[in-house]
Amino acid sequence: MSEILDKAKHWLTATFDSETQKEVQDLLNSNPKDLEDSFYKDMEFGTGGMRGTMGAGTNRINKYTLGRATQGLSNYIIENVTKDQKSVVIAYDCRHNSKKFAKIVADVLSANQIKVYVFEDLRPTPELSFAVRHLNCDAGIVLTASHNPPEYNGYKVYWADGGQIVPPHDSGIINKVNELDFSEINFNANKDLIQEIGKNVDDAFIEASVKNGSLAENIDRKNLKIVFTSLHGTSIVSIPDALAKAGYTDVHIVEEQRTPNGDFPTVKSPNPEEPEALQMATNLANKIGADIVIGTDPDCDRLGVAVRDLDGNMKLMNGNQTMVVMTEFLLKKWKQEGKINGKQFIGSTIVSTELVNNVAANYGVDTKIGLTGFKWIAKMVRDFPELDFIGGGEESFGYMVSDFVRDKDAVTATLLACEVAAYAKQNGSSFYKELLEIYTKNAFYKEHLISITKKGMDGAAQIQKMMSEMRINPLKNIDGEKVKTLSDYQESVEYNLISGENKNIDLPKSNVLIYQTENGTRVAARPSGTEPKIKFYFSVNTSLESIENAKKTEAELDAKIQRIIKEMNLN
CATH class of the missing domain: 3.40.120.10 (Alpha-D-Glucose-1,6-Bisphosphate, subunit A, domain 3)
Incomplete structure (x- = not known):
């Protein structure tokens, strides 16, 4: 604690302004826990x-x-x-x-x-x-x-x-x-x-977004009813204009969430990964009979997509599902245009769904896998200039279309999601049915994420201990399935727990563990790089014989994930 006190007292010197000095003095006088967290x-x-x-x-x-x-x-x-x-x-x-x-x-x-x-x-x-x-x-x-x-x-x-x-x-x-x-x-x-x-850059960005987010000229965009919410964030300055420029006319904005506001007054969390954040949007969608709901986070790099399921109810897609559908449609477009020649790739990350790899392989396209974070997908574009980057995504509700933006991009991804929905609708299908078709061709993959918050210095130590214990005492079985491999990205080694063979992992070191069973069940663990949290990612899969069996199959996969969570004492 003496080191923390010394650091804090340094902030009382003339280097720092009077407002800062007063704030630090208040911490010294009355709030040791906040003082520790501010300076440790x-x-x-x-x-x-x-x-x-x-x-x-x-x-x-x-x-x-x-x-x-x-x-x-x-x-x-x-x-x-x-x-x-x-x-x-x-x-x-x-x-x-x-x-x-x-x-x-x-x-x-x-x-x-x-x-x-x-x-x-x-x-x-x-x-x-x-x-x-x-x-x-x-x-x-x-x-x-x-x-x-x-x-x-x-x-x-x-x-x-x-x-x-x-x-x-x-x-x-x-x-x-x-x-x-x-x-x-x-x-x-x-x-x-x-x-x-301002405007000159805005215009160029919107034009590029529409160009890259469009699938075809003959899509009936006027017949798609869209509900959009910016969740009080920045997307309100770009997405409505981009949708209008692309030709979407039936767009309904959630007015209560239109105005940018750092308090995010209508949501518990401005995170489109959480169904609660899109509740006002889905309520409006049900009221007006909309086909699709789009919600973006405050800085407009990730998007949540809700669409009608087979029963006509609004269902929030997870990031893996949206990524798979958009990737399938981009690949289909490239194939129709005769542009796939073995010199293209899709980008993904180590904790995202393996289904996207299968989808790309069906078109003869390679999937490159990087660490968590879109900076690694952007790096792929730079590292392979001889290849065409088609698109890429990760489970955390981010997607990047082409390489004119080198980060996850909710503006262009919103356009692409709407293109998929409009194209499917005019052909007697839907966004959700297209996802189920992908499952029947490949396998039904279901993913789930748990984030456990551990704040402050004590929390950081607890997270470190959890990761350490999972390294020292690795899981041998997951829901009755024998664990085949443990990939330790901090050690850069994939351990085969059955054969005893080890393989090097050719990626930068990162504090991530991924278990994989003989049946393809995956459990990954990693501390968040931006929040005081440890994250656990679950992925299970099974065959889907027909779309009619989708609801039953999904329930079985959900039950399997819950068994694993209970088995790992993460409830």
């Missing part, structure tokens, strides 16, 4: 960048942690980019302090003689990724905490290719940040180097 570690880059609770402290999002990160980034750009006029583009979302934080970040960059483009108002994260290459910038920054609770904010860094930073740039930047004392941050802005941007 430094804010770190995770799978989605730097994300955390706002407030004073080294483990908080504030003027100084953002300033230090930006000073380190500036130093790295100055040393590694050869252009005379180096440049960075900045976007921000609807969260409290995002606009203020964006200004601080712009000030630091400009103080280091780096040209800065700042969006005039909130914009979606995928537009920031697009803008990096559109404006020929050396890097990009977006101030966002994605779908986290209202008290959070965050900071994501993109490199010149439009993707989030990956090796070697990530460690290079982090090393520069770690070298810095807070007193070395240059906050003295050069106003001449800061330029506001």
Whole structure:
């Protein structure tokens, strides 16, 4: 605790402004638990960048942690980019302090003689990724905490290719940040180097989104009834315009959630992965007889899709299901256009459904698998320039169509989901029936995610202990099935628990464990890179003889997942 007190007292020195000093003094006087959580570690880059609770402290999002990160980034750009006029583009979302934080970040960059483009108002994260290459910038920054609770904010860094930073740039930047004392941050802005941007970039982004999110010219878009909710986030500035430009006219916006608001007043969590977040949208869909519901998270990089099931009820697709259907339709389009020649690929991640691999293989297309996070899919695009990237996704409700955006993109993915639904409807099918057809051709895969929250220093230790115990005492059986392999991505080894043979895993090290049984059941565990949580991913599958058996088969798979959860004492 003495080390924490020393760090906190340093924040009472003249390096820090009076407002920050007062906040730290209040913590010292009255709140030892919050003091500990604010200072026990430094804010770190995770799978989605730097994300955390706002407030004073080294483990908080504030003027100084953002300033230090930006000073380190500036130093790295100055040393590694050869252009005379180096440049960075900045976007921000609807969260409290995002606009203020964006200004601080712009000030630091400009103080280091780096040209800065700042969006005039909130914009979606995928537009920031697009803008990096559109404006020929050396890097990009977006101030966002994605779908986290209202008290959070965050900071994501993109490199010149439009993707989030990956090796070697990530460690290079982090090393520069770690070298810095807070007193070395240059906050003295050069106003001449800061330029506001807006409509010109918006128009180019929407045009590219419509071009890449469209399946065919002869789709009856006017006959699809859509309900859309931005969940108080940034997508309201892009998705309605994109839908209109694509030709969708029957679009109904959830008005109570239209206005951007960092408190997210109508939802418990602004996360489209949770059915509760889309309740107002599905209620409206039932009232007006809509075909599809689309909801996006605050920074508009992930989307939730609800469609009518076989009984006509609205059913929220999980991220794996949406990913599989959209991938199937993209592949079908490429095949119809005669563009599949063995030089294409689909992108996925280690905790996403294996069904997408089978779908791609049916078209003779390879699936490349990366670690969790779209920065790894963006890296695939850069690492294989001789191949065409068709699309890619991950289980956490993200999808990326083509490579004009190098991150998950709810704008283009929304258009593609609506294209699938409109095309299916005019051909006597539906989005959900198309999913079931994929299951009958391959297998019925059912996935489920559990997130367990463990806050603070004690929570981090508990998560570490849970992962350690799963390594030391690996599961031998899962729901009566013998475990065949344990893949330890931190050790970069796949252990065959039956034959005793080991294989190297050719991916960067990551704290992830994946068990797989002889029957193809999978259980994965990983600490979240952006929240104080440990996540468990479950995947089970079986054959589906006919669409008529879908409900019964799904119930059996759901029951199997619940048995596994109980067996692992995760209830």
